[in-house]
Amino acid sequence: MTVPVEYYLVLSGLVFLIGLVGVLVRKNLIVILLSIELMLNATNINFVAFSAHLGSSAGQVFVFFALTVAAAEVAVGLAIIIALYRHHSSINVDEFHLLKW
Amino acid sequence: MTIPLADLVVILPELIVVGAACLLLALAPITPSTKKDWLAWMSVATLVVCFIVTMNGMGERVYAFSELVVVDGYASFWKLLLYVVSGMIVLLSIGYLKEERIDLAEFYGFVLLSLTGMMIMVSGADLLVVYLGIELMSISLYVMAGFKRFEAKSMESSAKYFILGAFSSGILLYGISLIFGAAGSTRLVEIAAAVNARGLNDSLVLMALMLLIVGFGFKIAAVPFHMWTPDVYQGAPTSVTAFMAVASKAASFGAFLRVMLEGFGGVKPNWTGLILGLCILTLILGNLVAIVQTNVKRMLAYSSIAHAGYALIGVVVAGWIGTEAGASSQGVASMMLYLAIYSFMTLGAFSIVAILRRGGLEGEDLDDFTGLAKRHKVVAFVMLLFMVSLAGIPPTAGFIGKFYLFMAAVNAGLTWLAVVGLIFAAVSAFYYLRVVMVMYMREPTSDQELETRLALSPAATVVLACAVAGVVILGLYPGPLVSFTSSAALP
Numbered sequence: 001m002t003v004p005v006e007y008y009l010v011l012s013g014l015v016f017l018i019g020l021v022g023v024l025v026r027k028n029l030i031v032i033l034l035s036i037e038l039m040l041n042a043t044n045i046n047f048v049a050f051s052a053h054l055g056s057s058a059g060q061v062f063v064f065f066a067l068t069v070a071a072a073e074v075a076v077g078l079a080i081i082i083a084l085y086r087h088h089s090s091i092n093v094d095e096f097h098l099l100k101w
Numbered sequence: 102m103t104i105p106l107a108d109l110v111v112i113l114p115e116l117i118v119v120g121a122a123c124l125l126l127a128l129a130p131i132t133p134s135t136k137k138d139w140l141a142w143m144s145v146a147t148l149v150v151c152f153i154v155t156m157n158g159m160g161e162r163v164y165a166f167s168e169l170v171v172v173d174g175y176a177s178f179w180k181l182l183l184y185v186v187s188g189m190i191v192l193l194s195i196g197y198l199k200e201e202r203i204d205l206a207e208f209y210g211f212v213l214l215s216l217t218g219m220m221i222m223v224s225g226a227d228l229l230v231v232y233l234g235i236e237l238m239s240i241s242l243y244v245m246a247g248f249k250r251f252e253a254k255s256m257e258s259s260a261k262y263f264i265l266g267a268f269s270s271g272i273l274l275y276g277i278s279l280i281f282g283a284a285g286s287t288r289l290v291e292i293a294a295a296v297n298a299r300g301l302n303d304s305l306v307l308m309a310l311m312l313l314i315v316g317f318g319f320k321i322a323a324v325p326f327h328m329w330t331p332d333v334y335q336g337a338p339t340s341v342t343a344f345m346a347v348a349s350k351a352a353s354f355g356a357f358l359r360v361m362l363e364g365f366g367g368v369k370p371n372w373t374g375l376i377l378g379l380c381i382l383t384l385i386l387g388n389l390v391a392i393v394q395t396n397v398k399r400m401l402a403y404s405s406i407a408h409a410g411y412a413l414i415g416v417v418v419a420g421w422i423g424t425e426a427g428a429s430s431q432g433v434a435s436m437m438l439y440l441a442i443y444s445f446m447t448l449g450a451f452s453i454v455a456i457l458r459r460g461g462l463e464g465e466d467l468d469d470f471t472g473l474a475k476r477h478k479v480v481a482f483v484m485l486l487f488m489v490s491l492a493g494i495p496p497t498a499g500f501i502g503k504f505y506l507f508m509a510a511v512n513a514g515l516t517w518l519a520v521v522g523l524i525f526a527a528v529s530a531f532y533y534l535r536v537v538m539v540m541y542m543r544e545p546t547s548d549q550e551l552e553t554r555l556a557l558s559p560a561a562t563v564v565l566a567c568a569v570a571g572v573v574i575l576g577l578y579p580g581p582l583v584s585f586t587s588s589a590a591l592p
Contacts, residue, residue, distance in 0.1 A: 005282075012278075016275055023264070023268050033264075033267075036264075036267045039268075039275065040271050040274065042275060043271070043274045043275050043278045046278035046279065046281075046282065047281065050278070050285075053282070054282075054285045056285060056286075058287075059281060062229055062281070069232075072236070072240055073240060073267055076240050076244060077243075077263050077267065080247055080263050081260065083247060083259075084253075084256045084257065084260050087253040087256055096261075
């Protein structure tokens with residue numbers, strides 16, 4: 001017995017929405033970064049589910065690409081956050097006032 | 102498994118640029134500080150070589166890597182434009198980075214890496230390849246925006262760009278995953294087949310289309326996805342701002358239009374309405390908010406949003422159905438022409454901001470332009486030329502760009518849209534000519550300390566000369582570029 005693809009879509013949709021809302025409402029940069037990761041992982045669930053559903057391995061290859069890009073993004077993002085912390089001693093987005101948000 | 106040589110030849114320019122970028126990043130730490138300029142000249146030489154390679158390779162449409170990458174006139178046009186723009190950015194940066202005390206040769210490596218991403222974007226025939234190109238471009242730009250790491254403003258700009266950039270890429274990738282489910286592939290040709298077969302009744306296709314438009318909307322800074330633009334453009338080092346405003350926007354438009362026409366061409370009537378809404382909102386907000394800005398960099402940021410609105414007119418025309426044949430391709434061609442002209446004038450305006458200095462800081466406030474015409478006649482006149490061109494007043498290139506864009510709209514039966522564009526062009530003249538007014542009609546300050554001075558390096562002079570030549574020559578003699586764009590446009 002296999003789980004229908006719709007279930008995976010609902011799961012990934014929920015994970016994506018949690019990430020989306022997290023980016024919009026949370027104030028801590030690290031949490032925002034984690035929320036973005038959730039959005040990217042929702043994508044990975046989709047790719048793998050469709051790959052199994054369609055019987056093509058292409059989707060699984062895409063996951064490797066998405067993971068690699070996400071890792072590169074996090075590496076640069078954390079570096080930026082550390083550099084920012086040195087200026088403001090905080091990573092709360094409400095504290096950044098030099099430029100009008 | 103071996104990679105066929107023919108495929109590698111197709112992506113030769115990308116290989117050259119990425120190889121040079123890696124070489125620059127490796128050489129940067131071991132180059133003595135007196136020889137850093139050599140690395141800048143090396144990157145310019147790379148761009149010249151790539152320009153020649155791309156010019157020679159122009160011709161029929163060629164696919165490579167089992168239809169992942171496509172090289173056609175359309176891709177080559179964007180690549181040639183991107184080489185010119187990147188070369189000008191590198192030349193501008195030589196003096197600017199020294200002035201700002203961020204004279205790190207890694208900068209040129211990042212310019213070339215970002216350029217590689219843009220080149221991959223415009224020749225991607227597969228959504229995943231387009232996505233990888235966007236990420237390569239964006240990640241390099243996040244780093245470049247934060248290049249003044251000892252300055253809080255630059256870091257804030259970098260952080261904002263990173264958060265919103267990663268957010269929009271996430272949305273875009275989710276759209277790609279949905280269309281993969283609908284089409285079983287991310288190749289544009291197979292997506293087109295699936296979209297034609299299923300139509301928009303399939304909720305997967307509909308959702309994917311919406312998410313892709315939102316994702317690209319962030320990248321081209323269309324309202325309501327523009328909110329990062331003014332902050333990021335103001336905080337980033339000026340040469341980086343110019344690069345983002347010109348090259349990244351041109352490449353995003355290039356990739357956006359290819360995805361829309363080649364992937365979702367079957368449902369044109371459904372997305373043109375949406376793009377039309379974005380286009381009008383962008384024109385209204387970009388032009389109106391630019392009026393109240395007192396910081397020239399921020400004003401130019403809103404101006405670049407407004408110009409994205411004009412370019413979107415071309416996208417709308419390209420997708421508009423029910424008019425005479427050829428109108429669609431005319432829309433594509435007019436958008437390409439507009440963005441090429443926009444590149445020269447915006448790059449020129451940002452270069453002027455980059456070379457003005459007052460009290461050790463950049464002259465980016467409107468006050469810093471006070472009475473510039475009395476002290477520095479030539480620079481003030483050059484700025485006047487760029488402002489007049491941005492406002493779209495003949496005989497400059499800005500007028501030619503708007504003329505062909507509005508002509509394309511009228512030919513497609515969208516006369517009212519051309520009228521809207523014309524009204525906002527008139528509104529924009531107000532804030533562009535205000536800069537001219539401040540330069541020419543006010544007296545400069547008598548205080549020597551506060552006087553605006555120029556940091557004009559020989560390389561920056563070359564950049565200004567190129568930008569002026571672009572604005573004047575394309576304004577008086579646009580024929581060759583017009584015929585080039587119409588032959589290179591997507592059908």
